[in-house]
Amino acid sequence: QVQLVESGGGSVQAERSLRLSCAASGSIALRNCMGWFRQTPGKEREWVAAIGTNSGMTAYADSVKGRFTISQDNAKNTLYLQMNSLKPEDTAMYYCAADPSHIRCADPGKEYNYWGQGTQVTVSS
DSSP: OEEEEEEOOEEEETTOOEEEEEEEEEOGGGOSEEEEEEEOTTSOOEEEEEEETTTOOEEEOTTTTTTEEEEEEGGGTEEEEEEOSOOGGGOEEEEEEEESOOTTTTOTTOOOSEEOOOEEEEEEO
């Protein structure tokens, strides 16, 4: 099993930055692909970014490319999402996810086995 706990959300003004963290526990073999998603009420969950934990491959949604950076600290078993130049439309609950398979890790439609509880990000104009 894998447990994921997100932190770092908050309320910020537009153009500011936030860094989200996702503390992972459980077998590292079950976390070969990790991703960040976001969701606002009444809308479908949106894929934001993904990273292959062995290859270091990263992928981003067009809406965040150039502003957000996904990274990992394997020693700390922590996944990060650095969010710069935040926009009001980035307001959402952000979720961390993990999956044992690295296949299709860069695919926004990939399904993940493990999910965190989420951390809220609110960006005001």
